[in-house]
Amino acid sequence: MTRSTRLLSLLQILRSHRRPVAGRTLAEELGISLRTLYRDIAALQAEGAEIEGEPGFGYVLRPGYMLPPLMFSSDEIEALVLGMRLVANRTDPQLALAARDALSKIDAVLPADLRTRMAASPLLAGGKPGLPEDRVDLALLRKAMHAEQPLKIAYRDDKGSASERVIWPFALAFFDGARVLLAWCTLRNDFRHFRTDRMEILEQGRDRYPRRRTQLLKEWRQKTGIADRLF
Structure with missing residues (x-):
């Protein structure tokens, strides 16, 4: 070593x-x-x-100490590059731009050998062809989650049935075939998953919902049995 x-x-x-x-x-x-x-x-x-x-x-x-990029290993650099490329190709324009900016900042402070390795990384991430078009601005969803504000949405399920819901969003999952919002549904009084290509935001609340977003995510994981490493 x-x-x-x-x-x-x-x-x-x-x-x-x-x-x-x-x-x-x-x-x-x-x-x-x-x-x-x-x-x-x-x-x-x-x-x-x-x-x-x-x-x-x-x-x-002490909490808060960040490792300088120059201490990243070669494998960690490749993991960062691949992750940022995935974000740039699979998310909303605002987050995609943030990913590209982050890569530029990392590149600016890397030692020459790691900068060369980063530029020559063979790990590519293409966009998903045929991904359903979102009917909602993903940036607005992320803003609502961070602010812990409820959303009133119109939703159409896979059978075509339409409904209006008030939800407490707490996570957004990116899959190959769709993007899915995880939320507490006040209509069903339970956790529900909403595809972003089937929903529209009708109204965004101003007050916080009564349970913290991190607590909702924890309860969802406990109920579904899905480990942290997956979401």
């Missing part, structure tokens, strides 16, 4: 813990001596990482 890889691994371990971790535990997980661990922590602190602690107490990384 190279020193740069070891330092990155140390940061990742610290980021996964909210409470102080004993130096001996960190050293054992990295396969290094305590003396080397102390040198690595000092090196990271000198680079701006807000690591607090001392021998005998343990170490913790």
Whole structure:
């Protein structure tokens, strides 16, 4: 393991813990001596990482510290490129532009070798041919979710039956065949999924719905049994 890889691994371990971790535990997980661990922590602190602690107490990384792009591995760079390309090709114009801008910012601060790797990435992401056209602005849906504001919508199901609903949107899923809004439906008093090509926004509420968006997502996951890694 190279020193740069070891330092990155140390940061990742610290980021996964909210409470102080004993130096001996960190050293054992990295396969290094305590003396080397102390040198690595000092090196990271000198680079701006807000690591607090001392021998005998343990170490913790203060929340909010972001890894600089130059510490990304080659595989992480390719994962970022592919993810951004997927966003640019599968989402609304506003989010697509944000993805392209993010790639430009990452490219601007990468070391030369990783910048070359990023430009030459063989992982491409094309648009989905035949994807149904949305009848609603996805940017408005994202805005409503972040603001936790209810929506009154007109919806037509797969059988053609039309209805009006008041919903509390909490997530937007992107599939190959459709985009699906996850929401609490006040009409059914339960979770429901709405395809964005079958819905129209009639009205957006001004007040927040009574349950937090993160809580709704948690309850939905518990009810459906779908793991975090899938949504």
